[in-house]
């Protein structure tokens with residue numbers, strides 16, 4: 001057996017260090033016990049000897065001899081020693097005085113490529129959803145009376161494509177997402193931009209994948225044809241069955257949108273088969289029946305997958321989700337997650353994308369230094385070509401890091417990357433969920449704390465509970481149908 005490499009490895013040749021538990025999060029699935037290691041994000045299945053050692057050290061630090069003596073009636077001495085070595089190597093245990101694992105503070109390389117550019121082709125919207133971060137009470141950019149043009153021009157869109165091709169460096173594939181306002185209000189620019197981007201990407205030996213988000217009110221047969229022919233990924237913002245949708249997603253005259261969007265979405269789903277069509281639901285205090293919403297959108301309307309996100313808002317707004325409702329929401333998420341697991345065990349599809357996304361991160365061993373890719377692998381472009389951290393900050397001077405003509409202001413980006421790094425979020429340094437959360441969404445932080453660099457401490461309990469559920473789902477899959485997880489290897 002190789003000697004342990006970790007700090008705090010037991011020394012069996014002289015004075016013995018006191019062994020103690022180090023940082024990990026334990027979970028169980030299908031009768032097996034696992035450790036989620038922090039910050040490496042590795043997952044280890046414990047055998048009975050490993051469990052016995054961890055249980056013993058959970059009662060308090062102990063010398064190696066004491067561990068061996070306590071467990072020698074149950075296990076061979078060599079097995080105990082080997083398991084202690086393994087647990088030390090993965091840093092689940094170590095010298096009680098060994099320094100705590102440092103949160104890494106290494107910054108991404110200067111030539112980090114841009115993977116996804118979100119183009120705000122318009123900041124105008126034909127709806128007036130009360131909770132909207134762009135038009136509601138929590139807006140950070142004045143899109144109604146601000147200085148930006150209402151619509152992005154052809155020229156700015158083309159310059160943005162050049163920016164993406166340039167900033168994606170040597171990546172063979174880049175992603176261009178159209179966003180708004182209501183994206184389809186600027187359909188002519190969408191069409192020209194896709195054609196231009198395809199031609200320019202081919203000239204550069206690259207490929208660009210396209211997607212857009214829309215409220216579906218402006219879909220019509222020729223637009224649906226174009227989306228299908230061009231293999232544009234489509235996400236529809238929709239909040240649920242008629243009473244829910246009509247209560248939240250309304251035209252400027254207050255009229256509900258359900259009856260307008262339903263036939264259009266059905267046409268889209270029937271015609272557009274080249275990419276899966278997803279629904280994106282904003283959950284507020286006024287639409288908390290997650291199960292009903294999910295079933296309506298998948299079973300009655302026919303969406304391939306549905307992602308649900310709690311509204312970003314300050315806690316005193318009347319549509320902000322109360323702590324009690326957050327608990328109820330979590331229970332419903334857990335029910336859907338278990339349904340997802342049942343389907344995965346049968347190699348079947350289930351459309352709850354929240355669990356799929358987190359399971360993929362767990363499987364890939366993601367350990368984030370940043371809450372998301374904004375300002376690095378993902379950037380948002382405002383209608384005037386200013387480049388911001390992401391689409392939600394597009395047009396905010398404070399969060400602008402360049403423009404599509406002159407490129408990224410590396411000094412500004414560098415300051416952002418230091419300020420928003422997990423190393424700067426000391427509140428998160430003792431949290432086991434930080435490999436997945438890393439402080440969370442910058443826009444959510446800006447709305448709740450007035451600064452994008454603050455950790456989203458108002459949703460820690462929720463994040464930890466949800467991550468724990470997903471770990472259990474992952475463990476169950478690893479036990480019962482590990483082949484299913486291979487689809488996340490790509």
Ligand code: SF4
Nearest residue numbers: 372374390441442443
């Ligand atoms: S900052 Fe928030 S809204 Fe923007 S890309 Fe990141 S997670 Fe999404």
Ligand code: SF4
Nearest residue numbers: 428431434437439460
């Ligand atoms: S914001 Fe909360 S849940 Fe997220 S990493 Fe920080 S402490 Fe953990």
